[in-house]
Amino acid sequence: MKYLIKAKVEVEGLVNRHDIIGAIFGQTENLFGEEFDLRELQERGRIGRVQLEVRHQGTKTYGEITVPSNLDRVETALVAAMLELVEKVGPYKARVHVYDIIDVRAEKIKKIVERAKEILRIWSLEKTPDLREVLREISESVKRGEVISYGPEKLPAGPDVDKSDEIIIVEGRADVINLLRYGYRNVIALEGARGKIPDTIIKLAKTKKAIAFVDGDHGGDLILWELLRTADIDYVARAPPGKEVEELTGKEIVRALRNLVPAREYLAILERKLKGKPEKPVEAKPEEREAKQPEAVAEKPAPPQPQQPSAPAAAPKAEPVVQVEVERVELPANVVEEIKKLSGTLEAILYDREWRPLEKVPVRDIYNVLEKIEPGKVYAIVYDGIVTQRMLDLASEKQVKLLIANRLGSIERRPPGVSVLTFSDVAS
CATH class of the missing domain: 3.30.70.360 (Alpha-Beta Plaits)
Incomplete structure (x- = not known):
């Protein structure tokens, strides 16, 4: 950092x-x-x-x-x-x-400069050094001094690979040096691996969040192909087309790491690319959809179904149907319209079991508002935000049955009794 x-x-x-x-x-x-x-x-x-x-x-x-x-x-x-x-x-x-x-970084550079002064004083007692050589060595030490050899394969790596919960996997030593230059200390290299992926990388990827960051060329595709099939990689980042990771600027590195693609999705894209098939949007497998949203399933408009006692009256146009625990609930047309309007507003609407709006609040206040509400009063929450672990836990505590949000965040566990949909699920 x-x-x-x-x-x-x-x-x-x-x-x-x-x-x-x-x-x-x-x-x-x-x-x-x-x-x-x-x-x-x-x-x-x-x-x-x-x-x-x-x-x-x-x-x-x-x-x-x-x-x-x-x-x-x-x-x-x-x-x-x-x-x-x-x-x-x-x-x-x-x-x-x-x-x-x-x-x-300034603190580190300060220590290096102080040490450089001491070295120069020692050398001056013996001989007059070449100042340009000293400056070059000091400059290179800033870039290379923190590279370590990691694991039995002695892979080039940053000093925080063990300390960090997340690792960035690159191709070679030059990539490691460039990322260290911009403060990324949790980086490790395959060292130009072709074919067999080092066992050290496979073991690290099992216990840490792993990001593969490779060059934007065909060679990067080949490395990703083997890496994604061998190791438990979570996300993929690519250098811009035709560029290598070792030559990227700080801004280009930030941009690449912001545009991460889930590993399974990228593997499917890569299979089509390497086999010469045109790319198309990846359709999640049923088990993957269940892993993301095991308790909430958005379905295509279906023929009219017998109404449940607690469901609102059917609209003239078939609306999305949601499986909430053992209930089958049809989202009212007015709720669907509100969901479409909410995108980009950073607002939230709380509904009761009859889909009557109880309160409309800014998303930043939703935790404070929900904490004050008695359990069972709120049936569903629709909000232009992220489904977080904290939101799921609080919804479970307050007996909220359904969360409909802009998108899913990082979820470690699913509390029972709370179903989840995203805006895109409803729109489909």
Whole structure:
């Protein structure tokens, strides 16, 4: 990471670490759109895990927050300002104050420069060195000094491969050096592998989130073909067509890592490409659709069905049908229209079992609103946001049966009793 955001938090009550972190993510969610949502930035490796140390004194809680950032200076400053937006943790008032942003690279360069001065003093006692050679060596040390040999195959890698929960797999040593130059320390190379993928890569991919980042040429296609079929890769990133990872600028690397493609989807595309078949949108397999949304299935308009006692009256036009636990519920036409209007508004609508709207709120306030509502009152929530693990857990606690959102985020577990649809499911 390039920067470390340092902040202090003070809460007017006794809370734990989980409560404070939940407040940070909840009260900053979607303030500047999905691309700058803290969870999205974390999933893409643009910020690290929020580190928090807490202590209790009397009836108050004090904490020290550290947020690693791989964003640029302006974006890092914006994340820091977002932290100070947190005003409550649970029912208690809270204050967050950012007191420092450390430039990690500057600190490293400072140490290197100090060491270089010491080396020059030692050399001057023996002989007059070639200054240009010294400067060249110092410059190269910044780029190469952090490359390590990892695993029995001695693969070129960054120093944080073991520490990080996520790894970036590239082709060769030059790719590792270039990513280190821009602050990506969790990178490891195949070292130009053709054919057999190193066992070290296969083992790492089983335990960590793995991103394959290869050149934008046919050679990159061939490496991906073998890598995706051999190792448990999660996402694929490509250099622009005709370019190699080792020559990309910082902005090009950021753009490539923002446009990640799920590995299974890319493998299907790659199969068509290498076999000479035209690419077409990948249709998810039934078991993959079930893995993404095991409790909610959107169906094409069907012939009229006998009405369930709790379902609204059928509209003249057949509307999407949803399987909610053991119920079969037809979405009313007015609800479908509201879903179409919500996209891009960052708003949420809460419905009761009769599909009567209970409340319309900004997405950033949805957690606070839902926490105050008694269990069983809200039947469905439609919102222009992301289905997160926190949202699923809170919906389960409040006995919400159906979430309809813009898209799915990173979900580790599915609580029973809550079904999920996306806007695209309803539109289909």
